[in-house]
Amino acid sequence: APRQEATSKIVLDLERLYDGAKEDLASVARYARAIQQQRGDYNGRVLSIRAVDLQALAVFYDCTPSELIERLADHGVLVADPRAFFAS
Ligand code: C2E
């Protein structure tokens, strides 16, 4: 079963996403940096992204949005519960 419903908020762990070892996610990382720039949101440990932006990225990765979510989850860059993330 998918670890995250398509309707729930997509929250990225930026430290893990920007980890240089994750070459497969280089384009997601570039996109996230662009979003941070557009919002002026530079100091966050996490980033909530728009569903439409996930769709655009899925086109780029030639997969469905839920497959891209699976891929992000496999790389450990999805935050399921941001509040629990900050509590830990
Ligand atoms: P915009 O789309 O005209 O949004 C203007 C402002 O409305 C945003 O300023 C933000 O305060 C708010 N806003 C718009 N959509 C949402 C939303 O779904 N949730 C929340 N919480 N607030 C929302 P902000 O954040 O300074 O962004 C400035 C501009 O940067 C946006 O103008 C948009 O053109 C672009 N941008 C920012 N973040 C994203 C993003 O995640 N994806 C895309 N495609 N563009 C973004």
Ligand code: C2E
């Ligand atoms: P926070 O900034 O103190 O926000 C606490 C809660 O207020 C959020 O819980 C959410 O329920 C609500 N909230 C804050 N800003 C918005 C908003 O723009 N739109 C809406 N609809 N609700 C908002 P949530 O989503 O579980 O996030 C928990 C924490 O995760 C946030 O605490 C913040 O520290 C972090 N976070 C989540 N998304 C982002 C992001 O895109 N950028 C940054 N810098 N931090 C984020």
Ligand code: C2E
């Ligand atoms: P959120 O702030 O809790 O917003 C949830 C959903 O409400 C958004 O899902 C979008 O469908 C709608 N929404 C909220 N504010 C606006 C708005 O100003 N204009 C429009 N057209 N729709 C709005 P979405 O787009 O999938 O975004 C998911 C989350 O990504 C947002 O949760 C927010 O945390 C973040 N986000 C998206 N766009 C922006 C943005 O421009 N600036 C900031 N700071 N955060 C954004």
